[in-house]
Amino acid sequence: MDAETFGLLKDQLARYVDERLIPAEDAVEEGDDIPADIVAEFKAMGLFGLSIPESHGGLGLTMAEEAALVRTLCRASITFRSLIGTTVGIGSQGIMIDGTAAQKAEWLPRFATGEAIASFALTEPGAGSDAASLRCSAVLEGTHYRINGTKRYITNAPRATVFTLMARTEAVKGAAGISAFIVPADSPGISLGKPDRKMGQRGAKTCDVILEDVLVPAANIIGGVPGQGFRTAMKVLDRGRIHIAAVALGMADRLIEMSLAYAMERQQFGQRIGDFQLVQGMLADMEVDRLTTEALLERTAARFDAGLVTARECSVLKLHASEAVGRIADRAVQVHGGAGYMAEYKVERFYRDVRLLRIYEGTSQIQQTIIAKAMMRERN
Template sequence: MSQVSADDFATIHAAVRDFIRTAVVPREAEIADGDAVPEDLRRAAKDIGLFGYAIPQEYGGLGLDLAQDVELAQEFGYTSLALRSMFGTNNGIAGQVLVNFGTDQQKQQWLGPIASGDVVASFALTEPGAGSNPAGLRTKAVQQADGSWILNGSKRFITNAPLADLFVTFARVRPADDDGPGIAVFLVPAEAAGVSVAPRDKKMGQEGAWTADVHFDSVAVDDAALVGGNVDVGYRAAMTSLARGRVHIAALAVGSAQRALDESLRHAAVTTQGGQPIGDFQLVQAMLADMATGVMAGRALVREAAAAWVAGTDRRIAPSAAKLFCTEMAGDVADKAVQVHGGSGYMRDSTVERIYRDVRLLRLYEGTSEIQRLIIGGGLVRQTRKETNA
């Protein structure tokens, strides 16, 4: 049950929509050219509670559930994805590890500063040899005689790493065995001795959304840094946070696709060829129709997946189905948007050119499309086998 009523959420939603459309959209070129979100936009996002909208109210957040989260995510997707990236890990994959699996002491210590935006939390899971499937994790944590832990290893493509105050870090504590995968999760302050962040990555798109490699060289943390106080919490925490995050990413994709569609409709309505608006051409109309159908289908799927998550009826297959469909759909819509714009759509100052590059990443992070297909297909087979044998 959400901590926020429908009426209160409508007010929050309207405020976020207004902020995105009036404050952020006009500055997209500035974000892209500077490869940074301007500080005044960061402060404004902080002031309206965007660093903690999905953190429970008792820790200073807004307490939105996933069904409400996805409505905001569609708004975030409508503009430069760097804005959402700035506070996405606090509300999503990193923050939710603490919300769902942290000890009372860990929640009290970290969730307030995370919700206010005073602490930026990063989700340090991906490694050169372990991406969508964490089972290949090589970062190691070894417990010492006094109960503390020493971490060694490297992480790759870590969102917000150059800005992070806290790394929610996954490490192997033993080989996988009958008790579980042997992966624990630790709260590692960025200033801890032995933590180093590489120069930020140069990416195809999503300028202003910073990622970087993170290295842990004999980093010591005390036993209180072990999330949940249990070494076997880690893998489940990763999988749960990623599954929830997939519904959010799906909604983000819908927002980006909606923007690409809107830009294409405006272009088709006013641009002429041979004295005739291109929107009158049936082949252009066919592309616009396919784009609109994809956006509508994606929005319905996201809302259904979010409702199933909140109800607890499906927290595995539906998130993957939503992410798979919506991120692939957004790529297709962005491609058609460039086509509708013709040569102008290929120019760097074109909104649809930026969207085309930005949405390409959505099919890769928080589980590639290929991994989603395996989760959906395998999950359906196991479910049917269970029902058949029942």
């Protein structure tokens, strides 16, 4: 996309966030759902096609462009992004990266229009950070695989049209026997658990996905090659970590905006609290975290687009961004004082919502492990 067209798109989205999404935040929080008319507006704006190539009906954005739009979108409640981001991100990227031509032709145009909602089914009750220990089984029977197992905390599951699902096709330990499948959500034998009740991100739907003797054509293995699923999942997560950093940065923008406004309005001891050096110190620390995240995101996204980025760099970015926005949210509550603990002020909700960023797409501790192992390999 040329720079002028992209600038117009970004400006349009920024106005939409301010005029439509931010005013709708309270209703989403109270109703625990995104109104259908807003979902329809997302489709009309082409937001489900951010990462889908133009050849398949999407916008064909670069990683840097996608990150900029996601940052803009996430000034509003993160719930809005969850529906879009999971579809254009980890839900569809397995097909984008490793899918066959036929798989791409079948699914990518449907993702781009929002007709199909994607979900990424990796985590299990006994396999979270240790994803290679998953037990969901896929047994070949003629031209189909019979899949049995349970997936946990699956974003978009109640709305999903299709799952990118990881299952074990070989009875071997570790990653070698895992394959990635395209599993339509209406397949006989799929049922959903009760909706999860979460600390934050109300309206972002998650639940268990239970598979009981689900028959999936062998042709639905992503890329057509068994045993490559874990590798596909890790590529998807590397890209997803850049996306999550953009989410964190957008939330940081809004938290700082709210904190500055409050510090310049709230009076104590006969003056604005923003005039006190200790409050200024918190605001300054928030700005340092925001600008370092911004610089690291721009660098990593540019290297991704150039085909140069490493898994370590993606982990560094995700670790820094998710921890930084956590610190920003904590300071935002502190700047607001007692008001920051009250649901009347939106920093309370943002404080709850940002906490999950340090967990999904790999916990902070998993990112630290990836980074340290890469450093030691380079040393050897």
